[in-house]
Amino acid sequence: MSTSKAELMDVIAAVGGAYYQDFAAVAARQGLTPVQAKVLGAAVRAPLPMRALAEALVCDASNVTGIVDRLESRGLVRREAGPQDRRVKIVTATDEGRAAILAVREDMKSVHDALDRLDEQERDTLHAILQKLLPELSQLTA
Amino acid sequence: MSTSKAELMDVIAAVGGAYYQDFAAVAARQGLTPVQAKVLGAAVRAPLPMRALAEALVCDASNVTGIVDRLESRGLVRREAGPQDRRVKIVTATDEGRAAILAVREDMKSVHDALDRLDEQERDTLHAILQKLLPELSQLTA
DNA sequence: TATTGTTATACTCTATAACTATA
DNA sequence: TATAGTTATAGAGTATAACAATA
Secondary structure, three states: OOOOHHHHHHHHHHHHHHHHHHHHHHHHOOOOOHHHHHHHHHHHHOOEEHHHHHHHHOOOHHHHHHHHHHHHHOOOEEEEEOOOOOOOEEEEEOHHHHHHHHHHHHHHHHHHHHHHHOOHHHHHHHHHHHHHHHHHHHHOOO | OOOOHHHHHHHHHHHHHHHHHHHHHHHHOOOOOHHHHHHHHHHHHOOEEHHHHHHHHOOOHHHHHHHHHHHHHOOOEEEEEOOOOOOOEEEEEOHHHHHHHHHHHHHHHHHHHHHHHOOHHHHHHHHHHHHHHHHHHHHOOO
């Protein structure tokens, strides 16, 4: 076959885009935007400072204020004082926030089931190749 | 190894996200947002109606008006009358628009070079697997 | 002085609803 | 009646610049 690099990148972009659409649809079912779901998911995995959220979102720190404001006004996260540095605010998920993310994860299983189209060997191969590719793609804008 | 589906999806999402960041950075060098670069790229491939652009962007048709307005005010696209149906407006790239997209494509080559980390067989394998996966992922929100 | 988070501002993208002009 | 595109509106995400509190 001999796939051109541009062709292959197009397919990577298409798969990435399709995944994002699916994720956005699942998040919307909980009344969350994709960015809100991403932040809430991160906070559920581990409480973390505003600054760290900005890095996770690859956006300016000033934006995080509004995003967390909206989550907090819905009672999905709390801002807690940093234990050592009093400038830092730690974003922590509430029980309600945790429940919302659990629902998102549950719904994402139907998206994950798209992988059933691949056999186990294909999944392992895909995983290995993508992990090899990821650092190269990530460092370009880093 | 035996990769879990969730693990594999995380890597797919990470690669998709990294690609998007790279694309956004390249588009920004031409003063374009990612959405603008996508619309302009589509118009350069072939002139097409507003309605078709809305489908390509997976957004409401009303949004396309503003996006095309901004491209048109910069002289990158033109709205032309539809040949048969007078309701339709065909978005066509200008020479300047074409030049901007050529610059984007040129810059994207450095992103494509991330694929040099893979040998030819890996690229063919990756392409084949992703193409098998794409329809499954796409139909969920379709 | 440097860093964390916030505010103020402006722009883009987004959906919804109501409108027009065509078909 | 239905469709293509627009307008009006409101909300969310984004960057920049200036600021307060803390380090």
